[in-house]
Amino acid sequence: MAETAASRSAPALAVPPLDPLSRRWALAAALLCLLPLLLQMPGSLTLGIGAVALAVPLLARDGHAPGWLRFVLIAALLGTVMTLYGFRFGRDTGCAMLATMLALKPVEMRSLRDARSLLGFALFAPFATFLLDQGPLSLSLGLAGAVAALTALHTLSEIESDARAPARRPWSRLAMVARMIAIGLPLAMVVFWLFPRFTSPLWGVPERALAKPGLSDRMSPGDWIDLIADDTPALRVTFFGEAPAQSQMYWRGHVLWDFDGRTWTSVGWSRAISRARTRPGPPPVVYDYEMEIEPTDRSQLVALEMPLAAPEGAHLYGDYTLVSRQTLNALTRWRLRSAPQTALAETDLHPTLRSLALRLPPGYNPRTLDLAERWRREAGPSNRTSDDAIVRRALDWIRAEFVYTLETPLLGRNSVDEFLFDQKAGFCEHYSSAFVVLMRGAGIPARVVTGYVGGYRNPVGGYWLVRRSDAHAWAEVWIEGRGWVRVDPTAAIAPERIYDTIDDRRPGALGGFSGLSPVFDVGDWLRRSWNDFVLGYDARRQRNLLQSFGIPDLDTGALVRLFVIATVLAMAGMLWLTTRQERERDPLLRAWRRMERRYRKLGLGRPSHEPVGAWVERIAGARPDATALKELSARFVEWRYARHHGGAANLRALLRDLRRHRP
Template sequence: MASAHAIAAAPGRHRERGRIDDASRVAVLATAALCLLPLLLQMPAGLAVLVAVTAIVMAAVSWRRPMPGPLRLLLVLALIGTVMTMTSFSFGRDTGCALLAAMIAAKPSETYTLRDARSLLGFALFAPFATFLLDQGPLSLLLAMGASLAVLVTLQRLADVEAGDPGGAPLSWRRLVAVGRLCAIGLPLALAAFWLFPRLGSPLWGIPDRVLARPGLSDSMRPGEWVDLMADDTPTLRVKFFGATPPTSQMYWRGPVLWDFDGREWTQPRWLRGLPPATVEPATRGWDYEIEVEPTDNRLLVSLDLLRAAPDGSRLAVDHSLFSPRSLTSLTRWRMQSAPPARYDADLGAVLRGRALALPEGFNPRTRALAEQWRRDAGADDAAIVRRALDWIQREFAYTLTTPLLGRHSTDEFLFDYKAGFCEHFSGSFVVLMRSAGIPARVVTGYTGGYYNRIGDYWLVRRSDAHAWAEVWLQGRGWVRVDPTAAVAPERIYDTLADRAPGAGGLLGGLANVTPALELGDWLRRGWNDFVLGFDADRQRRLLKPMGIERLEPRQMILLFALAASIAVLWMAWLSHRGERERDPLLRAWHRLDRRYTRLGLGRAASETVGDWNRRVAAARPDLAPELNELSQRFVEWRYAGTQAGPGGPQRLRDLIRALRRHRPRPQRIPGEHR
């Protein structure tokens, strides 16, 4: 009766019905937080703080007693509403990830039993996997791997608690070794799947676009909105040249071309993207290069001015803007050839000419008056008007990022009142001035310059290198690039990128000082891109090229993967068989004792109880019975009577394991035998 009562009160079973101990609950909540961390780092700061604070509040409020169901439901609905409000009720990958993080943050309010804890850990594992929908960088991978390992260790702790083990430190050496063994068993199959599982050249289905897009170039430009972009030191392009390299002053990375102006905002007409690219007569020299584009979540590409032909998988518009047919949600590489134009669209059509001269009525009267005066002075000499505007900028204008938001007549205010700004002010106002003088003009956006990474022998272009310049159409030459920002006299360059974002290399002569550490870090990131993210279907088929196999066909890839997977499975089976011993040290010691008796022909049968076994051994070997009976009784009491919860339990367990290991039954001696 007492034994039955002890078994019913066994700690593992009691905890299954009731709350887990505080130390285990802390370990579970800490592991869930670790799972959330990589996802929070990819979310907007406001959303990330909201989710983190919610998780802390939920865990603290419901620590001692469950939160009432109606209140919990109300808080969850309020959290969902807040997330949807912050994402403007738009659905995309980032919205889904934010809702997932919010649900995980609310889950601690109902985590009390072992079942609740396992449910939270399983749910929390979705967070690091969802992170790869937003970012596939090495940091996200390392954090996700750390979170997954922490989940395995914590699950092992919960299993120990359920078995009656008090648990001990969450990161005990025994648990780490057990989790490491599991990872070592599965690693070969995972590597075989990554390198050899046949990949499709294009996905069977897409994933939703992001609602909160990354900062970067777009097909519109408003005064002042580029300040944050130009202060962002994040890499956007890496360029590898094959052969000649243009001087930094000629590295204009052409992006969207803006034609339409409504008085405040410049935009690119979508219908122009469907027209074939304008005729270009390239100069004799040119450049061959490969661009590695970081994910941008839009379809805009850039190329060195001026691209000769669209690379495979992209499309050139009439103004030589370059587009991808799909959103650039992952790292992409593009091989390109460019050359400066000798003549570019020398025969401008009437429709495009009208578009390049259009201005809204009722805006910027002073600019119009000045342009008309210049036209009367210059006559038909358009180039003279361009030179006069650049001379004016050099004499009187200054470069600064500190410019107040301009009003209705933004060009008038910039040209006549402030005379200070940055590239978007200079380019937009210059184009308005040219159009007012009857010269077709347009705004070109993109990047300029770059930083040469000596370790990797490539050029790095950052978001802070974002730039806008102008193109004017001149008779006999066609479109000609004019950069009014570069005309600013050096002594009037004030608040620059170097002052705000050290590390950016841009228009104004390499103002940044990229340290060797940053240079090494970006080289390592490029290696990650090349080794992992850039391993696509084409590179997979060329995997055995160094061995003389030019290209693997799909059938060969399947056979190769099947072979590698079979070897990996055999490896897993061998390791599993080799390490199939129980993780419980007491059971290991008990089964070793059984094997010693088996060598004497007295091993315990699978269907034999401990008592029957002891009686059979006592009948055959009375000399072994006393010690075996004593050890068996201690083992049964520890395993099934719940005595491990008493005082001194860990020490008694260690003593029992040592006693089982020391017991060595000797073979029965034959009378008259001499050793």
């Protein structure tokens, strides 16, 4: 009881205060950890959280902030996050909450313990970034933040360590952290390169609250403005052998059949009726290529017209559309073979599909329908010749009177009438929609196809880059004896009538200046290489890597054994390096052991179990001239184990004498 009472009356251990230098180290490291996470959020949220993260240390310089200020900041940020994400919970929402809490954490940073808590919490931010993006920039910034946090933690530990130890310079602390990372690097490489890769993931992550853009199965006037303005990559394509001309690169996505007067949509059951039939004999040209598709929230694949077969993990429908069996929420690769559309044809059109491809909503676009009926009367009954004539007539009209521009007003109820007879200006979604309505009004089965067109050939990597701004819509008409024929009314516009040219939107071009294109080419090639060797490292690439080292194709059991052996060796090496670093960190201990090695060469080495004093006495018995060694050992023991007040001068003198001593 007396002991308990005494312990209760004993003063609590004081928490070391936080000096200004340590505070700056901790704040800078936390901001650096937060940076890569902020870059993956919407711009408005990035600016808001970033501004709070910079303002909080100024508002609470001593780690104290009024309660009302904390409440206002927390309510404002959390309310903004939940409103922006529509009160949906997912990866985006969780990461935004983490960033918000990290930005507000410095309001309670008063002591070393608080700073250590901030840094430990900040280390979650780089790891959370990889839930949103796994690119090289995110990795580089995440590593920089982690290194800064570890360096700051090392600085805090020095403050709490022995006051006699001189403070290290910043570069010295950074070098020590770099050595720690280098020690663990072999184990990390073994885990990455040799851990058995499985065809299906072992775990999943929550869905994103904000969907990534992709091709939609709907098309309405004005819907594509944001997509066409998005210059981010959609896919990268490498051809093995011959490649089509850029003007013939039509990357087929959705087929839209149904029109309600404003919106075109796909019809799921039409795929079950469609049957892709090919003309007898092999196609004259086959394109062999690999696509690397950026993540989206959809399962629709695109393929160069026309895909010959579905790759593993996807299904090819009768309208030549490809659908993945899983959502494309991660980087995926697909090996495909395609033939030009002229080499493939359907021999007949199912009556139900013919009816669907001629259907128009009643009461819409009367002027367009009147024009189509007049063209039909002038061309004669529907056959291959008359239908071809109507298609050419429509294209000649577009070529003569229409212009291409992205600056278009929103169309009204009779959108096709307004476009064809009043506006006569627009982009692909206007042209494809109006053309298909015009063809259907003339009795020609027609449908809208969406996807991408063209691409940019990166001269550095030799591959084709297709961006989301390359999104395109075109038409297909049914011609007897030929089947479905692609018709691109947008491509019929005369060059002098194109106001928004492709060159204006080429990668790296700013205001017509293309001097930054080489920088873009190298940057995108680096991103593709990262996708190739890191994000795309799968079971096939793992087998190829092992075979390059002469290791034959291993089954799963042999690969697991190889992984375990390599892991044990890497951990043993890491343990040896760690203990060696700890043993040799003290310069005095290093100088003493170098001196011991000189005696070992004479057969007078000290076993690890023998105390220094016993070793010196043994040498004195064998060598009468060991007086200098006795004196050095006494000074060494006193400096290392006793309390000393000699300062740096005595330490330098002892180091000098140990280095000069010879047996």
